[in-house]
Amino acid sequence: MASENAFSDGCAWVEGEYVPISEARVPILDTGFVRSDLTYDVAAVWRGRFFRLDDHLDRLWRGCERLRMTPPATREEVRAIMIETVRRSGLQDAYVEVVVTRGVPGAGERDPRRLTPRLYAYAIPYVWLVNxxxxxxxxxxxxxxxxxxxxxxxxxxxxxxxxxxxxxxxxxxxxxxxxxxxxxxxxxxxxxxxxxxxxxxxxxxxxxxxxxxxxxxxxxxxxxxxxxxxxxxxxxxxxxxxxxxxxxxxxxxxxxxxxxxxxxxxxxxxxxxxxxxxxxxxxxxxxxxxxxDPALSFAVDYGEASDRVGTASVRSTV
Ligand SMILES: Cc1ncc(COP(=O)(O)O)c(C=O)c1O
CATH class of the missing domain: 3.20.10.10 (D-amino Acid Aminotransferase, subunit A, domain 2)
Known part of the structure; x- marks a missing residue:
């Protein structure tokens, strides 16, 4: 029987909207795509709990600094978006990725300093490099x-x-x-x-x-x-x-x-x-x-949607 949850294969956050993973798209001129000019991180959710999410966010922020990019959302917003992608998917064991790209250049623009970074995030079923x-x-x-x-x-x-x-x-x-x-x-x-x-x-x-x-x-x-x-x-x-x-x-x-x-x-x-x-x-x-272990993990609240998170507040910045 088909699942009633459109996000059950995964949920992405792109340009301020939560979309089913199969519908998530990247603008073709994004320098993340055409130049690999980005950094990203991947955290795991295991049995409904995020593991070491703050360590992953620390690393993402350090990476952005080294690349001289300012993330287009606050750390709290990124954290909330990642949690929300998992909540919407309902996935108990998930691979949760967040990407910050340099952005989409205007016509003829070659100067990376003039771009506005963009944020993408998604949760998909947990991935095993070795099953x-x-x-x-x-x-x-x-x-x-x-x-x-x-x-x-x-x-x-x-x-x-x-x-x-x-x-x-x-x-x-x-x-x-x-x-x-x-x-x-x-x-x-x-x-x-x-x-x-x-x-x-x-x-x-x-x-x-x-x-x-x-x-x-x-x-x-x-x-x-x-x-x-x-x-x-x-x-x-x-x-x-x-x-x-x-x-x-x-x-x-x-x-x-x-x-x-x-x-x-x-x-x-x-x-x-x-x-x-x-x-x-x-x-x-x-x-x-x-x-x-509560010292390293926390439970995802799979309750009601929080539409405030990662839409209006963050959308204007990306
Ligand atoms: C090149 C590389 N090295 C190491 C790792 C392992 O890092 P972590 O344990 O933070 O997932 C990754 C993770 O994707 C990686 O891409």
Whole structure:
């Protein structure tokens, strides 16, 4: 039976209106589309609760500052819009994205300083980079990409969450060509960076290592580090040489889209005994438990629509 809720596949906020996800459109001249001139963030709702939304908003605001863009809405307005997209969709497990683009230039305009930033947001069903079955069965088969390196931080700042995915998508195709699920990209000088939508951790000599440079400062990465510390596992944020990855006892990937995701094999060779490693398993369990912790999450009120939110007040600014 068809759902009565037009937003049940997802709800977007575009130009001051909430629309079903299939009807959401981006103006074709928006520099976010034609120049990747934007930043964005993705938060998750799990079992009806937003997780670490304020951390995601902090990162979005830092990104806007670095790009010298002023978001066209206040932080409270953006927060309310994100919540409202979820409320309207009714989704209990959701992937909630917010995008701030430089804007739509007037005719012939080339000066980014003269544009007015635009805001988009949407909630869709939760996305898994590694689906739960694969995670339970040992995790993802990954490769270290050989033909693609990560865009250098001096070209595109990876700490500003961005759509410059050319290298990451190229890496994905290399993974598929080599019979794997996901690639990890290096900096081209033997150090691990990250992959398409995730950070990387390796358990090496009893310590958890994750790259410091050339990566997005993931919120899931932060959560995994906090959990590891609470378990008295040393965490080293610094260089992660590819050679360490090859001798790791356990490897896991972190992302809002999939959580703490075990790795079963690297370049076709099992990692550990190719079952989910015991530390990975403990961090992963704790990660999902934290989604109901009121210190890090809050419940979405799925009650009546709030038409005040994100329409009249914000519309005039975008
Ligand atoms: C390139 C990249 N690295 C890492 C991550 C993980 O970040 P988070 O844990 O905040 O989702 C993402 C998330 O989309 C990403 O796009």
């Amino acid at each position: 739960p079955d694969m995670q339970d069965q040992g995790g993802a088969d990954i490769i270290v990409a050989r033909t693609t390196r990560r865009i250098p931080p001096g070209a595109v700042d990876p700490t500003v969450k961005n759509f410059h995915w050319g290298d990451l998508v190229r890496g994905l195709y290399e993974a598929y060509d080599r019979g794997a699920w996901l690639p990890v990209l290096t900096d081209g000088d033997g150090l691990v960076t990250e992959g398409p939508g995730f950070n990387v951790f390796a358990l090496v000599d009893g310590a958890l290592k994750t790259p410091e440079r050339g990566v997005l400062l993931g919120i899931t990465r932060k959560t995994a580090m906090e959990i590891a510390e609470s378990l008295d596992v040393p965490v080293h944020v610094g260089d992660l040489p590819v050679s360490d990855l090859y001798r790791a006892e356990e490897i896991f990937l972190t992302s809002t889209a999939g959580g703490v995701m075990p790795v079963a094999s690297l370049d076709g060779v099992p990692v550990g005994d190719s079952k989910v490693g015991s530390l990975t398993s403990r961090i992963r369990d704790r990660y999902w438990d934290l989604h109901s």
